[in-house]
Amino acid sequence: MADKISTLISQELNIPLNQVSNTVSLLRDDNSIPFISRYRKEATGNLDETQIQSIDARMAYYDELQKRKSTILKTIEAQEQLTEELSNRILNCWDATELEDIYLPYKPKRRTRAQVAREKGLEPLAKMIMAQKGGDVNQMASKFVDGEKVPNADEAIDGALDIIAEWVNENQSVRNSVRRSFRYDAILNSSVVKGKEIEGRNYEFYYDFSKPLKHISSHQLLAIRRGEKEGFLKVSIDINNDRAVDNVCRIVVRGKGETSQLVEEAAEDSFDRLIKPSIENEFAALSKERADAEAIEMFAQNVRQLLFAPPLGHKRILAVDPGFRTGCKVVCLDENGNLLHNDVIYPTAPNYDIEGATKKIHNLVETYKIDAIALGNGTASRETEKFLKRIRYRRDINVFVVSENGASIYSASKIARDEFPDKDVTVRGAVSIGRRLLDPLAELVKIDPKSIGVGQYQHDVDQTKLKEALNYTVESCVNSVGVNLNTASKELLTYVSGLGPTLAQNIVNYRAENGDFHSREELLKVPKLGPKTFTQAAGFLRVPESDNPLDNSAVHPERYALVTKMARDCNCTVAELIKDKEKRNLIDIKRYISHDVGELTLIDIMKELEKPGRDPRSEVKAMEFDESVHEITDLKPGMELPGIITNITQFGAFVDIGVHKEGLVHVSQLSDKRVENPAKAVKLNQHVRVRVVSIDLERKRIALSMKGVQQNKNN
Secondary structure, three states, X not given: OHHHHHHHHHHHHOOOHHHHHHHHHXXXXXXXXXXXHHHOHHHHOOOOHHHHHHHHHHHHHHHHHHHHHHHHHHHHHHOXXXXXXXXXXXXXXXXXXXXXXXXXXXXXXXXXXXXXXXXXXXXXXXHHHHHOOOOOHHHHHHOOOEOOOEOOHHHHHHHHHHHHHHHHHOOHHHHHHHHHHHHHHOEEXXXXXXXXXXXXHHHHHHOEEEEEHHHOOHHHHHHHHHHHHOOOEEEEEEOOHHHHHHHHHXXXXXXXXXXXXXXXXXXXXXXXXXXXXXHHHHHHHHHHHHHHHHHHHHHHHHHHHHHOOOOOOOOOEEEEEOOOOOOEEEEEEOOOOOEEEEEEEXXXXXXXXXXXXXXXXXXXXXXXOOOEEEEEOOXXXXXXXXXXXXXXXXXXXXXXXXXXXXXXXXXXXXXHHHHOOOOOHHHHHHHHHHXXXXXXXXXXXXXXXXXXXXOOOOOOOOHHHHXXXXXXXXXXXXXXXXXXXXXXXHHHHHOOOOOOHHHHHHHHHHHHHHOOOOOOHHHHHOOOOOHHHHXXXXXXXXXXXXXXXXXXXXXXXHHHHHHHHHHHHOOOOHHHHHHOHHHHHOOOHHHHOOOOOOHHHHHHHHHHHHOOOOOOOOOOOOOOOOOOOOOXXXXXXXXXXXXXXXXXXXXXXEEEOOOOOOEEEEHHHOOOOXXXXXXXXXXXXXXXXXXXXXXXXXXXXXXXXXXXXXXXXXX
C-alpha cells in the first residue's frame, strides 16, 4: 500500500518515484521537512522544502483516505452487505469523492421518504418500474395495496417513485453527470437580504452579483461567504437545470413507455430534491476550500516575507511607541534586546514639552550608547519622527519606522508578562517595537501569526489549515536563518526542527541553571533531548562561543569528521580552513564522495565553510517619507510619493505613504505589464514610489498606482 501511495504522489506531483519513495520514508520516520530538505539531499534528489511539503500533504490525504476506507468497510460489513467485489472497489479507490459515492447506498440515513416506502413493502414495485419493461403500472401497483399502509394504487406508485428517486441519487454516473454541469456551467449569485441594504454597505458590490463559479476570485468568494454568514447576503450556486435533468434522464431512462415516463418523473424529483442540493453543497465546499487555499497561501507568503525582514543586528536600540495624550513611551535595549531603561517623553500636543523631550533623548542616546532609533508606525508616528530627526546627535543615528501590528497582542500576552512582570503594557509594547528592528524573526515568533496584520480574510478561512500553514512557514523561516542557542527565547526555540514547546523550555531551564552552552554536543545533557532529536535540531542551532567553529555554522555534527579530514588533508585546522580561501580552493570534493555523503552535501559544506552561519536576510533600510505630506488632506491626485508595502492581497498591495492611512495599489495598477499574482510583482516591506490616483476623504480611502512611476532598482 505504501508503494501505491508513493506512485500516486509521484504521478500527481510529477516527481520521480524513487525521490518520492525516499521522501515518504523519511517523513514517516519523523524527520522534519527543514531537516530533510537541508541534510538529506541525496535521498530526496535535492527536492526543495515546497516539494517536500507537497509530498507530506498528499501523504496525509491518502492516510486519511485509508482510515475512511477502513470505517466504510466495517460499516458495510456490519450490515452484512460487503461482497468481495464491493470490498475491492473500495480498496482500489483513491479519490475521496468517488469513495463517498460508492458508500452512499450503504450509508446510514435518517428515515427518508424512500425508507418509509420500503417499510410499506413497495421496493419490489420500484424494481418492476425501474426495469422499464412495459406493462400496466396500475395493475402492478394494485398488488401492493394494503389497507391503511397503502390505501390505493396511486400511493403505491408514489412510494415506489420515492425509492427510485433515491436510487437515482445514489447512481455514481448520475452524480458525476451533475458534477460536470456544476464544474463547467455553475453560476454563483448573491443578492442583498431585504432590509439590510444600509447596514450591509460593506458588501454593496455583491448586492446584485453573478459570476461563473470557476472564474470567481478567492477574495470575492470569501467576501460573499462572510456577507452571507453575517446575514447581509443571500447566496446560491445555479446551473441550467433543464439540461442537467436531460443528462440524468439519458442515464436512467430507457424507452418511452409508461414505466419509462415514471422513471423520468422520479429522476426529475431526485434532481430537485436530492441530487442538486447535495452537489451544490459539495461545490460550495470545494469552492470555499479552493478560496481558502489561495488566501492561506497568500497569507503565508506575507508572513514569510515579514519574518524574513532584514534585521539591524547586534546594535543598541532606543525604541519609541508614539502617542499624543499619553506621550511617547521610550525604552533602551542592549545588543541582545534586553531592557536597560524605560521613560516617557511629550514631544507633541497636548502635553507639549519639546525641550524636555529633546534633553531626555540626548541623555538616553549618550548614556546607553544607542546605535539606532526604532519608531512605531501608529498614532503620532509622523509627528514624532519629525521631532526625532530634528535632534542633532553626537553620532550617526538613523530613525527606522517599524510596524506596530501585533505589538499590543504581545504586550498583553503571558509571554510578555513573564518577561516583564513589573512593567505595564505600554513598556512591553515599546520593547517589542525595538526588538522588531533588532531581529524581526526572533520577536514576531512570540505573536500568533494571524495577529501580525498581513493578509486578508484570515478569520474566514479553515482555521486548522491556516494554523498548519503558518506553523510550517514560521518553522521554515526559523530554520533557514538558524538560531543562537545561548540567546534564543523559548518561543524561537520551539520552531527549531525536532524541538517543540517542552524541549524548548527544557533548553531554557538548562541554560538558566548551567549558564551558556559551550558546544552543540552539550545539548545532549538537556533533559529528554535524545540522539534522534539532536540529529534533527543540531544543524539549525548556533553556538558562537564554542571552541569548534563548526558549531556556529550550518554544517551538521554528523559531518564534522569529514570536515576535519578535509582540514587534515590540507595540513591545517578547521578554523584555518574556514579563514583561508586558497586552502579551500585546493579541495577536490569528489575525493570525499562516499556511500553516506554525496556531491550535493559536499557542495553545501563548502558553501558553509566560505561563510559560516551566514544570514540569508538582507540589510535593513530606513524609510524616508515625503516631508510635505503628513495627513490624508495633504494628498492631491497626481502626486508621486515614496512608500513602503505593508500588506499584499490577491487584489493588490497596501502602501504606507506616511498619512496614518494606507493606500491601495490595485492589481491592475501594480505594473505597466499584466500582473496575475501581486506577490510576484511586489514584496512586503519593499520601498516603492507611487502616484496618487484619487482620495475619498469621507471613507478615508486612497487609490494609488505604480504604473509609469520610476522605481528605485535598489529597493
